[in-house]
Amino acid sequence: MAEDGATRAKHMKPSLEQIIAEHAHREGPLLPILHDVQASFGHVSDDAIRSIAHALNLSRAEVHGVVSFYHDFIQTPDPRPSLKLCRAEACQARGVEALAATITVPDGVRIETVYCLGLCSVGPNAMAHGKLHARLDAAKLAALMEMLA
């Protein structure tokens, strides 16, 4: 179980069956499965929901209920790279709203709002491609947009 990260790295894109088989024996396997499905396929499709429900002896409604509850799981793929911009209180206090108003989002990029990346003393903060960026100003944010586009 502790080998998850390593196992994932070995097979970059495991199949749905492999993902289910890897986690099915665990206590509470649904979230780990959904995380891996989301990471591998970019979304959790209706087909995936059907297979997961079948494998875990759950109803499709139950799995759908879980998928739709959590912000991290999406049901239709969105291949655009995203910038996760924190807009919670600590970043608000450091001017993220004024900064957000300056953004022109290039085509093919999307901005997601997140509530807190845990860097609350050095905001405004954002995450792009898994990398964190702090102390953002208009120039840094524009450069990040450029990089993503």
Add this chain to the structure above:
Amino acid sequence: MTVVRISNDSLALACGADEVAAAFDAAGCTVERVSSWGMHWLEPLAEIDGQGFGPLQPQDVAAVLSGQSAKAIGPIEQHPFIARQQRRTFVRAGKTRPLSLEDYAATGGWEGLRRARDIGSEAIVTEVTTSGLRGRGGAGFPTGIKWQTVARAQAAQKYIVCNADEGDSGTFADRMVMEGDPFLLIEGMAIAGLAVEAMRGYIYIRSEYPHAIATMEAAIRASADIVAPFVLEVRVGAGAYVCGEETSLLNSIEGKRGEVRAKPPLPALEGLFGKPTVVNNVLTLAAVPWLLAHGGAAYAEVGFSRSRGTMPIQIAGNVKHGGLFETGFGVTLGDLVDDIGGGTASGRPVRAVQVGGPLGAYHPPSDFHLPFDYEAFAAADGLIGHAGITVFDDSVDMSRQARFAMSFCAAESCGKCTPCRIGSTRGVELIDRISERKGRAPDRIETLPQMHNAPKVERTLGDEIALLEDLCETMKFGSLCALGGFTPYPVLSALHRFPEDFGITPVVEPAE
């Protein structure tokens, strides 16, 4: 060869620590990646022979190595921000390599666990009770009593669950423990396991913390033999703030929607998979190794009134010297903001300080005399929560902050109880109308003859404010958990302490 110590905490990385480390490496230095001292305004901070330099950029490296750097801050240990602290949970911060078992053992690691194994279950619970340790997640429930309840429960399987779903804006201490001193948390959980005779533990970490997840997973692998037969596993959240609520977190681990459960039954008796479960915050569990190694009585020596021990306070937002400040309870809010935090980063006057995350109250500077203590803040209609302090300068519009609190609650509500699910959306609408400074005429439905109770005359601004207070009352007492129940704190504190932002002058402030 010069040894340079630079943090690999995710905050340091976000500020460019990797680039600075690479520049030192290229200059022929040996770079050691350690945890963060918690002086965030100085990150990336480099330490050479105890001397600090920060905040650095790669081009500063040559000046640092030639002894000419204008960014020298002198000996780090003697920096006023560090020297004034009483570090117990963060005793290793800045000093050790997070994943080095050798560093951990050399700095008193596993001493608490050793003693716990010697004294056994009952004596561990007694030590924790003696220490006066209270849940650091916000509720402040006595940890000893929780552990005792689980210890006395009869079950074949019990669990230790660590709540590392640190979603509150303005808090980062859990993240710093997991990234900077992961074995400390593991040791605390193993001790909890011994205390209540649980063999299995889960650490539920929010997905927004990828570095903490990776560090904890590596640390669990590295220390598996040391804590055996206790077995630990990381579970990753999926972007739901409400999963920081303990019963919702348990549902999430079980693979369900993160909906809150009604209590009772208490998780201590029927928790994860229906089994007796200790659910504690990262900081609670991380406080345990110290108090076991040094004794509960020694832990209780520091503190204020019924809040014993130390609290890792997180100074954030618009503040000059933001970071982690661990000290005994009782330090005043004013000291934290003005003296330790150095006032606002923007240089403008402080207008409001939100204490305790998104569900904490906004305090004006007239509250700066308040000592950091669970009861003192409760008496001032606030809470200390997870001890995050977010500073705002005088450019803040408090009616917008109140609206944000309601809209955040609406976005993150699990939907289980009505006051939170519907009240939050009605709250946003109400605050929007109040912000436009206009009342509201009855709509078509309300004018129907069947709607006996609906007012037939236009509601004034005063009526709308009374309605907002009434709604907050309903949410506070009618919600199942702290999300709906505590959202009124930021809303009402903004309304009552900063009424001018809602178009009312303080003299006509409605009676409470």
